[in-house]
Every structure is written in C-alpha cells, then in structure tokens.
Amino acid sequence: xxxxxxxxxxxxxxxxxxxxxxxxxxxxxxxxxxxxxxxxxxxxxxxxxxxxxxxxxxxxxxxxxxxxxxxxxxxxxxxxxxxxxxxxxxxxxxxxxxxxxxxxxxxxxxxxxxxxxxxxxxxxxxxxxxxxxxxxxxxxxxxxxxxxxxxxxxxxxxxxxxxxxxxxxxxxxxxxxxxxxxxxxxxxxxxxxxxxxxxxxxxxxxxxxxxxxxxxxxxxxxxxxxxxxxxxxxxxxxxxxxxxxxxxxxxxxxxxxxxxxxxxxxxxxxxxxxxxxxxxxxxxxxxxxxxxxxxxxxxxxxxxxxxxxxxxxxxxxxxxxxxxxxxxxxxxxxxxxxxxxxxxxxxxxxxxxxxxx
Amino acid sequence: xxxxxxxxxxxxxxxxxxxxxxxxxxxxxxxxxxxxxxxxxxxxxxxxxxxxxxxxxxxxxxxxxxxxxxxxxxxxxxxxxxxxxxxxxxxxxxxxxxxxxxxxxxxxxxxxxxxxxxxxxxxxxxxxxxxxxxxxxxxxxxxxxxxxxxxxxxxxxxxxxxxxxxxxxxxxxxxxxxxxxxxxxxxxxxxxxxxxxxxxxxxxxxxxxxxxxxxxxxxxxxxxxxxxxxxxxxxxxxxxxxxxxxxxxxxxxxxxxxxxxxxxxxxxxxxxxxxxxxxxxxxxxxxxxxxxxxxxxxxxxxxxxxxxxxxxxxxxxxxxxxxxxxxxxxxxxxxxxxxxxxxxxxxxxxxxxxxxxxxxxxxxxxxxxxxxxxxxxxxxxxxxxxxxxxxxxxxxxxxxxxxxxxxxxxxxxxxxxxxxxxxxxxxxxxxxxxxxxxxxxxxxxxxxxxxxxxxxxxxxxxxxxxxxxxxxxxxxxxxxxxxxxxxxxxxx
Amino acid sequence: xxxxxxxxxxxxxxxxxxxxxxxxxxxxxxxxxxxxxxxxxxxxxxxxxxxxxxxxxxxxxxxxxxxxxxxxxxx
Numbered sequence: 001x002x003x004x005x006x007x008x009x010x011x012x013x014x015x016x017x018x019x020x021x022x023x024x025x026x027x028x029x030x031x032x033x034x035x036x037x038x039x040x041x042x043x044x045x046x047x048x049x050x051x052x053x054x055x056x057x058x059x060x061x062x063x064x065x066x067x068x069x070x071x072x073x074x075x076x077x078x079x080x081x082x083x084x085x086x087x088x089x090x091x092x093x094x095x096x097x098x099x100x101x102x103x104x105x106x107x108x109x110x111x112x113x114x115x116x117x118x119x120x121x122x123x124x125x126x127x128x129x130x131x132x133x134x135x136x137x138x139x140x141x142x143x144x145x146x147x148x149x150x151x152x153x154x155x156x157x158x159x160x161x162x163x164x165x166x167x168x169x170x171x172x173x174x175x176x177x178x179x180x181x182x183x184x185x186x187x188x189x190x191x192x193x194x195x196x197x198x199x200x201x202x203x204x205x206x207x208x209x210x211x212x213x214x215x216x217x218x219x220x221x222x223x224x225x226x227x228x229x230x231x232x233x234x235x236x237x238x239x240x241x242x243x244x245x246x247x248x249x250x251x252x253x254x255x256x257x258x259x260x261x262x263x264x265x266x267x268x269x270x271x272x273x274x275x276x277x278x279x280x281x282x283x284x285x286x287x288x289x290x291x292x293x294x295x296x297x298x299x300x301x302x303x304x305x306x307x308x309x310x311x312x313x314x315x316x317x318x319x320x321x322x323x324x325x326x327x328x329x330x331x332x333x334x335x336x337x338x339x340x341x342x343x344x345x346x347x348x349x350x351x352x353x354x355x356x357x
Numbered sequence: 358x359x360x361x362x363x364x365x366x367x368x369x370x371x372x373x374x375x376x377x378x379x380x381x382x383x384x385x386x387x388x389x390x391x392x393x394x395x396x397x398x399x400x401x402x403x404x405x406x407x408x409x410x411x412x413x414x415x416x417x418x419x420x421x422x423x424x425x426x427x428x429x430x431x432x433x434x435x436x437x438x439x440x441x442x443x444x445x446x447x448x449x450x451x452x453x454x455x456x457x458x459x460x461x462x463x464x465x466x467x468x469x470x471x472x473x474x475x476x477x478x479x480x481x482x483x484x485x486x487x488x489x490x491x492x493x494x495x496x497x498x499x500x501x502x503x504x505x506x507x508x509x510x511x512x513x514x515x516x517x518x519x520x521x522x523x524x525x526x527x528x529x530x531x532x533x534x535x536x537x538x539x540x541x542x543x544x545x546x547x548x549x550x551x552x553x554x555x556x557x558x559x560x561x562x563x564x565x566x567x568x569x570x571x572x573x574x575x576x577x578x579x580x581x582x583x584x585x586x587x588x589x590x591x592x593x594x595x596x597x598x599x600x601x602x603x604x605x606x607x608x609x610x611x612x613x614x615x616x617x618x619x620x621x622x623x624x625x626x627x628x629x630x631x632x633x634x635x636x637x638x639x640x641x642x643x644x645x646x647x648x649x650x651x652x653x654x655x656x657x658x659x660x661x662x663x664x665x666x667x668x669x670x671x672x673x674x675x676x677x678x679x680x681x682x683x684x685x686x687x688x689x690x691x692x693x694x695x696x697x698x699x700x701x702x703x704x705x706x707x708x709x710x711x712x713x714x715x716x717x718x719x720x721x722x723x724x725x726x727x728x729x730x731x732x733x734x735x736x737x738x739x740x741x742x743x744x745x746x747x748x749x750x751x752x753x754x755x756x757x758x759x760x761x762x763x764x765x766x767x768x769x770x771x772x773x774x775x776x777x778x779x780x781x782x783x784x785x786x787x788x789x790x791x792x793x794x795x796x797x798x799x800x801x802x803x804x805x806x807x808x809x810x811x812x813x814x815x816x817x818x819x820x821x822x823x824x825x826x827x828x829x830x831x832x833x834x835x836x837x838x839x840x841x842x843x844x845x846x847x848x849x
Numbered sequence: 850x851x852x853x854x855x856x857x858x859x860x861x862x863x864x865x866x867x868x869x870x871x872x873x874x875x876x877x878x879x880x881x882x883x884x885x886x887x888x889x890x891x892x893x894x895x896x897x898x899x900x901x902x903x904x905x906x907x908x909x910x911x912x913x914x915x916x917x918x919x920x921x922x923x924x
Contacts, residue, residue, distance in 0.1 A: 001632070003639035008679070008686045008694070017638055025627050026452050034698055048637050049628040052451045056444070057477035064441040064474065068448020071435045072415070076452065094438050117698065178721040179679070179694035181686040187634035198449075199415055199433020199456065205372070206412075208427035208434035215379055257720065264719030338722055359924050361856065365908035367915035382888060384863050385913055390890065391867030395912025402914070429914070551873050551906040558909065584867070591869045 005184040011149040011176045012037035012079075015105045015169060018153030019077050020045060021187045024103070026052040026076040028065035030084060033117040034173040035107035038079035059084040063091030063104075070100045071209050073197030075157060079105035081173075082115065082123050085131075092166050093132030096226070097211035099196075101160035103153065104138075105169045107176035110336045118336015119173030121256055124313035127168050128285045135223055137230050139167035139237075140285040142255040146180035152282075154185065159237065161192075163229055170284070172309065174257040174338060233286050240288035241280040244270065247300050248277025249356045250348055253292075253318050254307035255281045257338060262307050265344040272345075274352055277301075284314060292321035301326060303355035305348055307339065308332045327355055368402035370411050371429050378428040387425055391591045392496075393548040393581030394423055397488060400558050401459070402430065404565035414457045415449050417442040419471075421463035422497045423490070432459075440471015443478035446485045454623050457568045458485040465495045468504040468528045479574050482539030484621060486564040486575040489530060492583035493602060500586035504528040507605055527605055531578050535611045541618050542567055542575040543611040547603060548582060549595040556608075563615065571621030580606060640821065651810065653688040657802040661714035663723045667740050668732030668753075670707045676822075677730065677787035678709035683818040685713040688810075693721035706735060730790060732756060732773070751793060753786075769797055769844065776839045782829070785836035791815060792840025800848050812837070854922040855903035857895045863916035864892035870907035870917065876900055879907060 009017065015038055019027070027042035039055065046053035052069070056062035062078045069076035080088065085106050095102050108123040110116040125131075127140045139159050141152040153169050160167035200207045213219035241259075244266055245251055254262040259280040269276035279291045295301040304326055306315035312330040319328050331347040333339045367373060374383035388394045405411050411432060418426040420439035427434035433456070437445040442460040450458045460478075467475050467489050478485065494512050495501040501514040505527050509518035519527075531545045542564060546557035557579060564575040580602050582594040589597060628634070666678040675696050682694040690713040697708045710723035729744045731737035734757040737750075744750055747765045754770040762768045771793045773786040795815070799808035815837055823829040857878065864886060870893060871879050878901060882894035895901070903919055911917045 001636070001641065003635050003641060005639050006686070007640065008683050008692070020634060020638060023629065026448065028448065045637065049634065050625050051627045054447065054451065057473055060441065061444040061447075061474055061477065064438060064444035065448035065451070067435075067437065067441075068417075068445035068450070069452035070448075071445070072433075072449045072453040072456065074452040076448065090438050091441070098435075173698070174695065174721060177696060177698050179682055179692075180718075180721075181692060184639060187631040187638075189631060190629040197433075198435050199413070201412070204431075206431050206433050208377070208436075210427060210434075210436040212424055212436055218379075260718075261720045263717075338720070340722075340724060341719065359922050361920040361922050364855065364903050364919045364921040365905040366918040371914045373915070384860075384915065385865065385888070388912060390865035390912075391869055392912050395914070396909065399909070399912075399914060551910065554909045591867050592872065595869075 006181055007184060008179050009146055009182050010037055010179050011143070011146045011171055012107060013041045014146045014150040014182050015079065015153045015171070016041040016045060017182070017184055018150035019103065019157070020049065021185055022154040022157040023075055023188050023190045023192060024051070024077050024157065025074040026066070026069040027078070028054050028056050028062040028069070028076065029078050030056050030059050030062050030080065032081045032084045034109055034119070034176050035079050035081040035084070035105065037176070038105050038107065059087035060091065063088040066102050067091055067094060067098070067100070070095070070102050071098070071198045073192075073194050075192055077103040077105065079107070081107050081109045082111050085123060085126060089126065089132035092138065093134050093136060094211050095166045096136035096138065097134065097222070098209050099164040100209070101157070101164055102166045103156045103160055103169065104166060105153070105171070107171045107173060109173055110334070116336050117173065119257060119338060120309045120334060120336065121172055121258065122310035122313065122334070123170065124284065124310060127170055128317070136226060137285050138165060139163070139233070139283065141167065141169050141283050142281055143169065143171055143175060144256055144259045144280065145175070146178060147182050149175060150182050150184060163233060165229070170256070172256045173336070234289070237283065238286050238288045238290050239282040240291045241282060242291055243278040243280065245277035245279060245291075245295065246298070247275055249275045249300060249302045250352045251277045251279055251295060251301050251304045252307050252344070252348065253279050253281070253304055253314065255284060255314065258307045258309060261339055261341055261344055264341045265348060268341060268345050269348055274349065276348060284317070287317045287321060289321040292318065296322065296325055303351055304328045305351050306330050307344060309338065310334065368399065368406050370402035370405045370431060372431050375428050378425070386429060388422060389585040391582055391584040391594065392422070393492060393579065393583065394490060396548045396554065397490060397561070397579050397581065398426070398429060400561040401488065401565070403558070404562045405432070407562065408565050408569045410457045410565070410569050413455060414459060417446045417449070417458065417460045419462040419466040421466050423461055423463065424497070426461060440466050440469070441474050442466065442471065443483065443485070443487065444474040447478050447481070447483050450484050454484070459568070460485055460487045461490075462487065463490045463496065464492065464503040464505040468530055476533065479534050479540050479576065480537050482573045484571055484573055486568045486577070488561070488564070489576060489578040490581045491530070491578055491606065492581045494583060494586050496583050496586050505606075507601060529606065531576065531611050534576055539574055540576060540612065541573040541614045544613075545578040545580070545606060545608050545611070547580040547598050547608055549580070549598050553608070560610070563613070567615050571623070572615055572618045573621070578606070580608070651688060651814070653690070653807050653810070655803045655807045657798070658690070658713065658715065661712060661716065661718065662728070663726040664711040664728040664730070665708065665723055665726040665740050665743055666711065666730045667706070667708035667736035669736070670705060672707070672732050673784055673787035674707040674732065675709050677790060678711045680787070680791060680815070680818050680822065682711050682713070683821065684814045685711070687814050687817055690714060691716065691718050693718050695721040695723070706739065708736065708740065749797065751790060751797070769793065769847070771840060771844060773840065776843065777836050780832050780835045780839065782832045785832050788819065788833040788836040789840030792837035793844035795837070796841045796844035796848060812841070853903065854899065855901040856920045856922060857898045857901040857907070858918045858920065859893060859895055860916050860918070861892045862887045863913050864890060865913065866890035866892055867912065868893065869910040869912070873906040873910040875904060875906065876902060
C-alpha cells in the first residue's frame with residue numbers, strides 16, 4: 001500500500017503522531033488550553049492501535065500513571081501547559097531519581113498564576129533548571145515548527161531512553177496551535193524492553209525501582225552519577241541552528257516561535273546593511289554553549305540580543321555561555337503577546353547602535 | 358523415624374535474607390515491635406503464594422512506614438510519590454494488563470495527600486487490590502494526626518486532642534468507597550486478636566483471589582496496631598482498636614460482588630506492526646491528488662500571501678481557513694494556519710490566519726493581510742485595519758451593507774448563507790466563499806491553468822476532509838460552484 | 850489415626866519482644882525469656898515446644914516473617 005505521508009497538522013497533533021510513530025504505548029493526560037489537542041489526538045488515535053489512553057483525574061494523576069507504565073517497561077507520555085506542568089513537577093523529580101525515561105509535551109502559556117492561554121515561554125526555568133526538588137535536569141527540546149513537533153517528539157523518546165531520564169518537548173501556544181504541512185517519518189519496528197523494568201527476574205530476584213536512599217553515601221553516589229550523566233549530555237547532545245552568524249556583529253538568540261520571527265528579522269536587518277545573525281537553540285537542556293563560544297573565538301560579534309516571550313529566562317544561560325565576555329541585552333514580550341518582526345528589528349537596531357555603531 | 362514439615366513459616370514470597378535492607382539485620386523487617394504492617398505483609402505474602410501469582414505481581418509501595426516493602430516482597434516493586442500509589446498502579450495495570458497490581462497504603466498516603474488518586478482509581482474500577490493500613494496516626498513521621506485519628510485522640514499535632522470542630526471527623530474510607538459503583542469488594546478488618554486476624558486473612562485472600570481473576574477493584578482496610586507511636590503495649594493497642602477504633606470504624610464486609618463479577622480477560626496487546634500504524638496515521642496516496650505535476654505557477658504567489666478569515670463561531674470560519682491551507686499544501690506551497698483559540702472558539706468571534714508562500718514562513722501570525730474574509734460586521738470592525746492598501750475584501754452581504762474601502766482595495770459581497778441554504782446545508786457557506794474567491798482570483802490573478810486547477814484542488818481538499826461523508830463532499834462542491842457562478846456574474 | 854504432633858520454634862534473634870504471641874497461644878506455651886537478643890530485644894521463649902497444637906495463632910500474631918515457625922511432625 002502506498003501512502004501519502006505529508007499531512008496538514010496542528011503542532012499539538014504532530015507531537016502525538018510523532019509519539020505513535022516512535023512506538024509510544026500509553027498516554028495519560030488532563031486537558032488544558034493551549035495543549036488540549038494533544039489529549040484530543042491521543043484520545044482519538046491511541047485506542048485505534050489498542051494502546052492506552054486515560055484522561056487522568058489530575059496532572060498529578062497523569063504523571064504518576066506515566067511512572068507506573070514506564071516502570072512496567074512501556075513507552076509513555078503526557079502533555080500539558082504551564083500550570084499543569086507545575087503540578088507534575090513532583091513526579092518529574094521522581095522520574096529523574098528513578099532514572100526512567102518519559103516524554104512530556106509542554107505547550108506553554110502565559111503566567112504566573114492562572115495567567116492566560118496566550119503563548120509565553122516562561123516555563124523555561126521550571127523545565128530547564130529542574131523544576132521540582134533535588135539536583136536534576138530534564139532534556140528540553142524546543143521545536144519551532146509543526147514538522148519539528150513531530151520530529152522532536154520522536155527524538156525526545158530516543159534521548160530519554162538513551163540517557164534514562166525525562167525529556168520535555170517545549171512548544172508554545174503558537175507552535176502548538178498552528179497548522180503546517182508535515183512530512184511524517186516511517187513508524188519504527190518495536191523492540192523496546194528495558195532491562196531495568198520492575199518485575200524482571202534477575203538471579204531469582206524481581207527488579208524494584210526506588211528513589212529512597214537512607215544511607216547518605218548512597219544518595220550522594222546517585223547524585224554524582226546523575227551529574228556525570230548531565231555533563232556527558234552537555235558534551236554530546238547540544239543542538240542549535242546557526243543562521244548567518246559567521247560575520248554577524250549582532251546575534252539574536254531565540255527559540256520556539258521567537259526564533260522564526262528572529263530569522264525574518266535577521267533577513268530584514270541584513271537587507272538594511274546590518275550584519276545580524278541568529279543562534280536558535282533546538283534544545284535548551286543541554287544549552288548550546290558551543291554555538292555561543294564560537295562567537296567569542298571568531299571575534300566578530302559585538303553584542304547578543306536574547307529574544308524571549310518571558311521576563312528573560314534563557315538570557316541567564318546565554319550570559320553563562322558567553323562567560324560575560326560579550327554584552328547580552330534582552331528584548332521580550334509577555335502576557336501572550338508575540339513580538340512582531342518590526343519591533344524585533346527596531347530593538348535590534350537600537351542595540352546595534354549602542355554597541356556596534 | 359519422624360520427619361518434620363513446616364506448617365506455618367516464612368513465606369517463599371519473602372526474600373530470605375532481606376539483602377536489600379541496609380545495615381546488619383537481614384532477617385527482620387524494619388518495623389517497630391508489634392507493628393501491624395508485618396502481620397499484614399505476612400497475610401498478603403501467604404495469599405500471593407497460595408494463588409500462585411508471585412511472578413506477575415507488582416507491589417506499589419507508598420510513602421510511610423511501608424516505603425521499604427521492596428526489601429521484603431520478591432515481586433516487581435516500586436516506591437512511589439506520597440499518595441500516588443493508585444495512579445502509579447493504574448499506569449502499571451493498564452500498560453501491562455498481564456500483571457497483578459497491589460497498592461499498599463497508609464492513612465496519610467491514602468486518606469489525606471493521595472485521596473484523589475485513590476478514590477478516582479476506585480471509581481474507574483482499576484484492576485488492582487488496595488490494602489489500606491489505618492493505625493489512627495502518622496507512624497513514619499513520629500505520631501502526628503491522621504485523617505483517621507479519633508475525636509479527642511492526642512497526637513503530636515493534636516496535643517489537646519483532635520478537635521472535630523476544627524479538624525473535622527475521621528475519614529471513613531470504606532464507607533466512601535461503598536458509595537461508588539465500580540468497586541467489587543470492600544471490607545474492613547482489624548489486626549488484633551486471633552479471631553480478627555483470621556477474618557483479616559480471609560479478606561486478604563479474597564482480595565488477592567479477585568486480583569488473580571482480574572475482577573476489578575478490591576479494598577481491604579486494616580485497623581492496625583501502632584504500639585510505639587500510641588505509647589501502648591501489645592495488649593493495650595489491641596484493646597484500643599477493638600473498643601475505640603471499631604466504634605468509629607465498624608468492622609465487616611461492606612460489599613462483595615466477586616461472585617457476580619465475571620473473571621476479566623487480558624486485553625489485546627497494543628498494535629505495533631508498522632503497516633497498521635501507517636494505515637491509521639497516513640492517508641492513502643490514491644485520490645489525494647498530490648503529485649509533482651500539480652504545481653501552482655501564478656505570479657501572484659511569488660510573494661508570501663496572508664489571509665485573514667473572520668466571523669463568529671459556528672460559521673465554519675476555522676474550517677474555511679483549513680480548506681484554503683490544505684489546498685495550498687496540495688499544491689506544494691509552504692503554508693501555515695493559525696486559529697484564535699480558547700474560550701473565543703466556543704461562541705462569539707472566531708478567526709484564523711492562513712499564510713502561503715514559496716519560501717519559508719517566518720511567523721504564522723498575521724497583522725496585515727492580502728485577503729480579508731469577513732462574515733460579520735464585528736469581524737470587519739476588528740480586522741479591517743489589517744487589510745493592505747491593495748488587498749481584497751470578501752464580505753457576507755446578509756451581515757452588512759457594502760463597506761467603504763480604500764481606493765486601491767477591492768471589495769466583493771456574497772450572500773453565502775443563502776447559497777448554502779439553497780443547497781440544503783448551512784454549514785457549506787464557507788465553500789460558497791471559496792467558490793467566490795475562485796472567481797475573483799481567476800479574473801484578476803491566476804494563470805488560466807491555475808484558474809482551471811483551483812476547482813480541482815478544492816475538490817481534492819474537501820474530499821480528503823470528508824473522506825467518509827460523500828454527501829457532504831457533494832454539498833460543498835455544489836456550494837462552491839454556486840458561489841463561483843454568482844461571483845462570476847457580478848464580475849462580468 | 851492419632852492426633853498430629855507439632856513443634857514450635859522461636860528464632861530468638863528474630864524476635865522483637867512485642868509479646869503479641871503470648872496471649873494468642875491457647876496452651877500458654879510462650880513466655881518472656883531472660884536473654885537480650887542480638888537486636889537488643891528481650892525475646893520470648895517456648896519452654897515446651899512439643900506441647901504445641903499447631904493452631905498457628907502465634908504465627909499470625911507475630912509481625913516477623915520467620916521469628917516463629919510451626920512444624921508438623923510425621924511419625
């Protein structure tokens with residue numbers, strides 16, 4: 001049978017298509033705007049393949065159902081938005097401690113508090129810096145198109161399983177809600193059967209999974225192992241798109257929907273004779289420090305502008321990556337407002353005038 | 358010559374020794390002397406052994422004194438977040454239906470911090486057995502007030518006794534669960550004198566038998582001795598349970614529907630064959646109309662084109678935009694479709710933005726448009742400013758007078774709803790608008806080949822959208838044709 | 850057929866001295882011992898283990914998995 005694998009999908013739908021193509025068996029979720037189509041699509045498609053969909057009683061219920069399914073040796077996922085993710089953080093901390101893979105779609109919205117349903121990127125801290133208790137990280141992939149919503153969800157499963165840790169696909173309200181055409185990848189043959197799953201009998205003893213270590217040295221050892229894993233991920237898995245950065249004097253750092261606007265702005269600025277460039281993190285943990293270090297070694301860049309739909313969260317990682325050797329300025333919108341190309345250009349020109357000429 | 362055989366002894370379901378327990382003592386459990394957990398652990402182990410389900414049993418350990426249950430039970434085990442055992446158990450039970458899930462919880466875990474997870478799992482009738490240890494206080498943290506602490510009972514956090522006026526009454530878990538339809542078996546027992554322990558053993562065996570037979574949700578609540586935190590001897594704590602606790606928490610079986618509940622079957626395994634996955638997620642090539650030959654070449658689309666579709670919820674505004682976007686996809690444009698989302702879509706105004714381009718589309722958001730379709734006056738008032746100086750406006754004549762526009766702008770009116778009503782399906786009004794657009798673009802913008810192709814690509818898109826409703830496809834095509842004809846006659 | 854004979858074995862080092870077994874025994878076979886065990890508890894003892902009737906009450910009262918074992922003796 002010949003199939004057409006190019007479909008018009010919403011970002012939220014594409015994430016679920018990606019999950020099914022990656023061999024995800026279980027979806028547990030709770031509806032929330034602007035992520036609801038993630039649950040809608042899963043509710044429609046998972047049962048058709050006799051896979052599990054449950055509308056959980058709460059975000060807390062959902063993430064714990066994920067824990068149960070993953071511990072049983074199955075691929076499982078959940079999806080939510082800002083405040084729902086806040087509720088899941090307890091479970092994510094446990095997943096990090098269990099060293100178990102799981103994929104969480106976060107279609108971010110405005111905060112703090114109930115905020116609104118407009119797009120924001122203010123979940124950066126809670127996703128990238130841990131979010132729950134304890135010293136842990138999650139992988140955070142930041143798609144900027146519907147195609148990447150699908151592709152990055154597949155990649156999120158791959159990385160989560162490779163490193164045995166939770167992975168977020170961090171979209172925003174725009175990427176989740178918009179439709180674009182997507183070239184869907186082929187489904188994978190299913191071979192998943194993790195050796196660590198609970199109940200696997202090894203030497204007559206059934207495997208168990210825990211996150212409690214009463215001996216201080218044992219817990220310290222777990223923490224040291226986790227940190228070594230995170231350093232290895234920072235070494236091996238950085239992922240960013242660099243656009244016209246080789247000779248750029250002003251470099252915009254932006255991810256998600258902001259990065260698309262920034263790319264348009266870079267072309268516009270170039271047309272006006274300003275040497276602009278873009279670093280677009282495709283993952284924000286690990287943060288693409290190599291791309292920023294390259295700016296330092298090549299010596300052309302005079303200033304970096306962090307473009308964000310938050311009060312300035314990624315900018316801290318940009319500054320750390322540049323080790324304070326280049327000035328970093330923030331241009332941001334909040335509350336559900338998406339920066340326009342015109343206002344990004346205007347801000348860039350203001351900053352360019354101050355730091356370049 | 359006489360031989361001995363063990364009549365009552367250490368269950369084979371327990372590890373021997375308890376290697377996972379840190380410290381030098383590997384023969385005993387970590388519980389305090391006289392604690393009910395050990396008594397209940399032994400009954401559960403005996404039942405698991407009796408029903409032969411050890412290999413496939415999953416034991417969900419709570420937060421509380423029983424957090425280390427995996428030191429003891431040689432079963433698949435996990436120690437989970439506080440109160441979340443039934444949710445984790447749900448995930449395990451659904452993901453691996455061949456497993457037998459036990460959720461073991463104390464009164465803080467089950468009746469306080471995790472009550473929602475518990476009661477919802479009970480309400481869904483999850484295939485699991487829950488053992489609920491009610492000892493009237495928080496043991497692991499040092500004897501604080503629990504939801505099950507009796508009125509006037511002194512604990513570390515109710516030093517003057519539980520005051521029902523401020524702390525409420527103890528939570529009667531079995532009675533609450535008994536208000537739900539799904540649970541199969543509910544019994545409250547006491548781990549006190551031998552007669553009560555024999556009854557408890559029977560209840561535990563019933564819950565494990567139900568588990569083996571996949572009969573849904575069973576709950577056994579055990580009133581359990583906690584002599585150390587209650588500062589009592591073994592005999593005193595038994596008396597406390599038998600005389601004081603049982604007064605508030607009466608013993609007995611509240612429900613047993615095991616006999617009339619048929620044994621459950623293991624559900625079918627997930628479908629993972631790549632061919633089946635393809636069949637569900639991809640569309641069949643046949644009839645999709647997508648091929649390398651059909652590419653739009655009209656000059657008008659050498660530039661990125663932005664379209665705003667606006668009206669009110671129920672007019673098919675979002676699907677009009679969707680059809681346009683799908684037509685663009687079928688002709689190999691880069692395309693984006695962005696809705697207004699949230700409460701707006703459920704009544705009141707609705708709008709979406711469609712962009713098509715031969716290059717990458719930077720942002721799907723539209724603040725200026727080449728084409729504005731306004732189906733209500735309010736929509737025109739809201740979005741009229743976005744129309745470019747040389748843009749095209751299409752409006753619904755039943756909704757407004759012909760609006761004034763700037764000199765370079767073109768404006769066209771259509772009574773789309775009247776056309777749709779004539780066809781017999783008011784939901785087709787959006788296709789009439791697309792028909793009108795075909796006439797307008799055909800006259801002013803498209804090459805003759807592309808103008809001829811417009812109807813074809815519309816048909817392909819609408820056929821794909823309503824694959825399973827041929828009648829709806831026909832109605833939409835009729836509305837499209839009528840809209841096209843009416844606009845063409847205006848343009849003559 | 851003669852009544853079956855039984856034996857109770859109390860593992861001294863596994864007893865935590867909670868004494869739940871003492872009132873449970875219909876034959877009053879179990880009493881508090883005199884020795885502190887390896888864990889620091891005053892363990893119980895059964896002075897006449899062959900007087901056990903094999904009812905299992907003490908076993909089910911005991912919170913420890915292997916502190917009490919009841920054997921059936923086949924002649």
